[in-house]
Amino acid sequence: MANVQELSDYTREIAQRLGIHKYDVYGSSTDSTSVQVDQGEPKQVKASNRSSIVVRVWNEKQTMGVTSTTDIDPKGIELALKTAQEASYFGVKENIPDFSPESTNPVVEIEPQTATIAEVPVLIETLIQAEKELIAAHPAITSVPYNGLSQQDLDHFYLNSAGAVRYERHNTTSMYLYSKTEENGKKPRSAGSFRLSNGLNQLDVDGCIKEAAEKTISHLNYQKVKTGKYRVVFSAEAFLQLLSVFSNLFNAQSILDQQSLSTPDSLGRAIASPLLSVCDDALHPQNIAKETFDGEGTPTRRTPIITDGILTSFLHSAGTAKRLNTQPTGNANIGAKVTVSPHFYHVFPGQPAQEVLSLAEAENVIWIDDLQALHAGANALQGSFSLPFDGWLVNKGERISIDSATVAGDFREVLKSIIYVESELELTPGGVCPRIWVDQLSITGES
Structure with missing residues (x-):
């Protein structure tokens, strides 16, 4: 991805030339490599690069247009700004999205979560060995039909005409193993395990194998x-x-769209046992893929959702926060429309049992x-x-x-x-x- 400060500079110059005074740009890019194996042989190797750039422009009437692109050189940005500017005259007239009031606030400084990317042969060899050890764990385990080892290099940025310039990058490596048994006169039984880390060197491969084996063996006598x-x-x-399926309980956009089990008046009410507390915490120490800002440039934070059984907060974008007279929580995803989603749940005991x-x-x-x-x-x-x-x-x-x-x-x-x-x-x-x-x-x- 291009240097974000350089991107910000030429975007500002192009916008001035086009007579655009208010705009923002959000972009993300993912380079991923994944491998699968079958009975000691490579089954599939995939590599992909996915990028998405969203450009929003507000006109003199303060209506907004939005477009997406994958081209962030000056010509691509100029075309995107022109397209968004033209679309702005057909934008919605009610609840118009706006900059987050926190888009230029400082974000939490965290150490870069990057790791050395392993070569594909190393990934294949690691997964073949894991498959071999899992099959050897018990005579009834005959195969590992679903397995995978993948690496992702992710980065994202946000900039706007108010001076916001944000960028961060991190890596993730994940493994899953799902084994299957075959025994005469018995149904096949299966179980799986998953591990996630910043890099292959930190990945708990042995723990993944052991957990998958223990779970599978425990299902043999059913x-x-x-x-x-x-x-x-x-x-x-x-x-x-x-919790994820029913997250509309605390999703402000779902509540405003009347697609929720809650209403704006639900805050402060007991919705769970006082023994339960739940937060959304993008910056949690155990979150491998920490994000310090959301799609609107709002700094992420720890947001208490349920405290001792009481619904204490909704998850917000800048738009939902404005409509409900509160502050954004850093949970916005920017696109053709702005959506809201959690980052990383932290569930823990509330009141003592x-x-x-x-x-x-x-x-x-x-x-x-x-x-x-x-x-x-x-x-x-x-x-x-x-x-x-x-x-x-x-x-x-x-x-x-x-x-x-x-x-x-x-x-x-x-x-x-x-x-x-x-x-x-x-x-x-x-x-x-x-x-x-x-x-x-x-x-x-x-x-």
Whole structure:
């Protein structure tokens, strides 16, 4: 990507020549390389470069036009500015997007999150060895049909006519392993694991192999579970899956669009057990892909969403914050329209629990490790869900894999029915979260 200060300089010169007084430019670029293997041989190697530049221009009537491009040399910027300027006369007349009031505020200084990019042969060799060790972990494990090792080099920038110039870059490396078993007279069983780091040298490959093997082996001796109401323990990943599906609860844009389970008056109300607290924290120390500013140039920050069960804040762009008379939170994504999304969840205990619960002592508890069919089995606007899951029936530390079952309920009731939030946090792609205990959820298994 071009030098951002240089880009800012010639964009300003071109805008002045075109008679454009107000504009902003947001851009992002991703270079990625990924490999997959199959039975000790390379299966697929992919390399891609994806970039997107969004240019917005406001005219003398203060209506806005927007265009996108992938060309950021002077000719490309000039064409984009002209196109956006022409489009501005057809822009919306109500709730017109504007600069973030914080677009020129200082951002938090963090150390660059960059690492050496590994060569493709090294990626393939690492993944082949991981596949080999996972298959060797147990005679029943015959293949690792889904696997991948990928690297991404990401950078993004924001600049505007008010003097904002922001840029940052970081790397991520990720691995996933999903193994499959074959045993005579038994159904195939599968389980997976995922790891993320800044670079291959920091990636916990051994931990990924070990977790995938342990989970897969634990599913070999499976049983049906009777239909009924159970005390349920959600793994960190499973709880964050649900939280993400129903994130319209605290998404200001969804609330203003009336596509949410909340309303503007929901702030300050108890929506969950007082044992639960949730923040969105782009700058969390365990967030591999920290971002110090959003698509509108607003500095990111730690935003309390739920505090001791109370809905304390929505996630905002500059536009939603203005309409709801508050401050942006640094959660805007800029494009043809501005959207809002979380960065990195931090879920942790709220008020102290009256009783400490443990899987080593619990009886007849369902431990849900991973939820499936989220796109089809959850209704985000109604709050309801009915989802197949992978998990175990746990009795005093002994876990028995569940053959096949679904968990159903209303997410709002799930939040209010939380009876324990463990203290140990687990890192997932979507954030950090402990195991969450919920009382009396409907499990459909054997009739």
